[in-house]
Amino acid sequence: MKKRNFKIIFALTLIFFIKSSVEAQDFPNLDQSPHDIVYFRDNKISPPTIKVLYGRPQKNGREVFGEMIPYHKIWSVGANEATEIKFYKDVMFGGQKVKAGTYVLYAIPDKSEWTLILNSNLDVWGGNAYEKKYDVARVKVKVSRAEPIEVFSIGFKDKKKYIRMTLAWDTTRVSVPIKA
């Protein structure tokens, strides 16, 4: 009799363990530098021309460019997974022909001029996975200054003859013209 009880308890324990191993799973918390999506569309209902998926780190009282993000080094233009840009049609990116498709956007920040890079090695983390052999375009753009903003931001503006994509963080603004 006792043996049987033991068997039942053993079986129940086993079931409990199997069940909890299936059900108990850790899900990641919200990221401190969450991702965001920006689209450029000609108008609200038209299909998109450009889409950017990027991580948004915050300044949190730190000096951003030249300190937290060092000059002259590849930066993945955000946080976490490298920033991804999708062109739904062929474009001129800062004067360079780029085929429709998805690319990783990198930058090499500097005090007065940045290099923006489109690279075809997708689904990578941060800037460490960067490999020059996958470069599709490299464009140099001037740095401008504006009022400080806390969260790294990417935005578009319709300039009629071209689309202006701006990277903005702290007092730094970097813009590149894109013709679609």
Place this chain on the structure above:
Amino acid sequence: MKKVYFTVVVVCALFLQNDIFSQRFDNIDKNPTDIAYWRKNKVSKPLVKVIYSRPHKNEDIVFGSQVPYGEIWRTGANEATEVKFYADMMFGNKLVKAGTYIMHTIPGEKEWTIILNSNTDTWGASFYDQSKDVVRIKIPSRKAEELDVFSIAFKHSFKNYFMVLAWDSTRINIPLNTQSEILANI
């Protein structure tokens, strides 16, 4: 005269400044976007990528209240949840070609309907177009410990792989695997 000229130049410069630098940028979204990748191991190429928004629980009960039963749900917030398959996949009991889809769901008390649809780059579920459905599968709803933020993750249990939709005490475990691995195991 010189002074006037100088003022005009400064004002013009300000306007130009304004045009270039008054652009407003959005704050961080209350329901931020997140990315979940499924790789068989840390260094291998991804097999599935999910881009979704993560709302918080703000009512006592999420499913059946904050998110109603029986209605199409965008399965997150903001832009419709996007699923990319890097290879042909068995998704539930259906074969789905490699490609990018949006994922909607119809939550139910005991069972959910999961929909993959080809109408990508849409907002929410208000643009849902049934004629663009690629597959619909049904998955029983299960219970687990409460979770405040809507989450999508991948898990591995014995020899099976699942995409898990998790919020509040609800879990939806969608079995999936690459078609090639399923064929190799037959």
